[in-house]
Amino acid sequence: MxxxxxxxxxxxxxxxxxxxxxxxxxxxxxxxTYLEDRSMVIEGVKIYGSPMTPPIPGRPGAFNVARGSADQQHWAKVPTDVDILVTHGPPHGILDTTFTNLHVGSEALTEMVTRVQPSFHLFGHIHEAYGATRMGKTVFVNAASSTLMAKPRHAPVVFDIPVKC
Structure with a gap:
């Protein structure tokens, strides 16, 4: 933190x-291995991780990056050959709806995911938006398994990924 x-x-x-x-x-x-704005390759699969997320009004948090140019500059650094993207927060409009019915994900992250098209984008942060969906080539997973009060609510998300070696 x-x-x-x-x-x-x-x-x-x-x-x-x-x-x-x-x-x-x-x-x-x-x-x-903790991936903070960096990547690694395991069994031929390139994984990139970042904790950065735009701030949500009324919810203080670590690793915040301001919306707009700072957010865009941050996500522009992600390599284009990523297979699995792991971020703390969601992209805007994808499994990012709060209990107040607001979409709070990062617009710049949405733009980057659209450009890079990883096979999987794994995230959490918005506990009330747990679930998975596919858009184009990317499977998006909000794996936030607890409630806002840190009570267990959902099962962990488990899936297999084919190796590339």
Whole structure:
């Protein structure tokens, strides 16, 4: 989590000091790779990950990027040969509807996904929009499995991906 968001919001909401030391979490991540605005190839499948998402009014969060030119510049950096795109937030108009019936996804992310056309785009963030849909060559999955109050609600999304090797 970015330090500014943590100081402003997270620490006030969650006072469990034993979880505040990031080195404890990092020590557990010995068999995975965290993709923050970068990609990797596994079994010939290129995966790109980014936590960036536009801010939602009334919902403070980390890794926010302002809508408009900053958002467009950020998503323009995604390679065009991505097979699986993993982002925190959704693209605009795709599994991004809040309980107040607003579409809050990133317009710039929608433009990038339309251009790149990954096989899969996996995201969450909008807990009330859990589900999957296909548009063109891309399967979009909002895998937010808990409610806004962090209560388990939906099963994890599991699927197989053919390797390219």
């Amino acid at each position: 970015d330090p500014v968001a943590y100081d402003q919001h997270w620490d006030k909401a969650f006072r469990h000091k034993e979880y505040n030391d990031p080195s404890l979490s990092r020590a557990l991540l010995t068999n995975c």
